[in-house]
Amino acid sequence: MPSATDLIQQLPTAFDAAAAAGTECTIQFNVSEPMHLLIRNGHCEAKRGSAASPDVSLTMDDADFVALMTGELNGMSAFMTGKLTVDGDLMLAQRLTQWFEAGKLG
Template sequence: MDVVDFLKQLPQALVPEEAADTQCVLQFNTSKPTYATIKDGACSVTEGSASDPDVTITMEDKDLIELLQGKLNGMTAFMTGQLQVEGDLMMAQQLQTIFDQSKLA
């Protein structure tokens, strides 16, 4: 599965209760830039680059997939340079609570 197909699963994996008060744009810079917009307890995914993202995450495709599946520790990835984050670091840390990792295959 390529990274865009994987990221298109995010709307179904969103935990509405956790994302209820969240409004943000998450830019994923991978081999195929893609961004997710979270607003009003819903998520949409769009290929390309957002004009003004709240958080920009830059990673290799397989590392991003493993991170969102819970197979790669975000702090370890950040400290070893596998993960670069720009913008709202607190929002980046919430990714593992607002998305149900078990729904991301």
């Protein structure tokens, strides 16, 4: 199983630009090693560290994050049970998994 950091670094290769069309945002992942994604002009870039002013921040433990992004954990269930904490644009967070092909991760 990949680490959360490995998985975040793989997200640009699994990015579906058509699904995220018109979206420009910064997504912060607060996992054991904080990282963030920049989504701009149909491209996705993963960066280490914390973003200055993300549109949304997701805080999870590493194993739960990997399960969420690979389709083993439902995002709403994770949120409702406290496994996922969201700060910022909740609607953006809900759309996040639709922008990445889970089959290309892992």
